[in-house]
């Protein structure tokens with residue numbers, strides 16, 4: 113069978129499910145999400161017409177962030193919900209109706225396997241990869257709310273040190289839009305770390321057009337929320353991932369203390 117998605121099954125029964133979870137019973141108020149955690153491609157889609165060198169670089173996933181989020185979830189005793197499939201199959205942080213949801217071009221790379229897709233093919237990707245991930249995040253927030261537990265949504269990403277030929281100076285950035293509670297605390301704590309260049313809505317800002325997780329799960333539900341972006345060259349190996357997880361655990365731990373003292377959670 114070489115049905116490239118069509119109306120039939122995109123993910124075979126032997127394939128890895130899209131949602132990865134860790135520490136589901138974690139007691140932390142922080143709920144960690146990772147939209148670009150993995151770079152799997154459903155078998156039926158082959159290599160999307162790309163060489164291996166493209167499928168391992170930042171256009172396919174957020175390099176290094178998986179190791180950071182897993183260690184951070186352990187340190188904080190926080191629940192992590194992550195997407196295992198590549199953003200090149202369907203980007204879980206883009207509104208599915210938008211052109212960048214299933215990118216035909218990513219940075220300067222054309223993705224042959226995404227050209228001229230039938231509507232049903234795009235819908236199969238949404239139904240089998242995008243929807244289960246976001247439904248799970250929804251369920252988790254619902255359940256925490258029913259149990260009377262606070263949820264502070266932190267969506268973790270990593271960014272390429274050079275984009276379209278321009279070097280980026282920040283080590284880490286906060287990304288936010290409507291929440292006025294968590295982002296200032298996060299910026300303050302990160303800026304207290306003397307060795308860091310911290311981006312305030314850099315290298316990206318959140319918007320309804322270019323994002324999904326924060327607007328839909330954080331803002332629309334009234335949760336405190338922020339995105340965090342870490343530069344990929346800092347977390348390219350396990351030791352860097354460990355150091356950044358340690359640092360973020362310290363920063364978020366201090367924020368939790370402040371929020372509890374101010375009775376905000």
Ligand SMILES: [Zn+2]
Nearest residue numbers: 148174269270
């Ligand atoms: Zn990302």
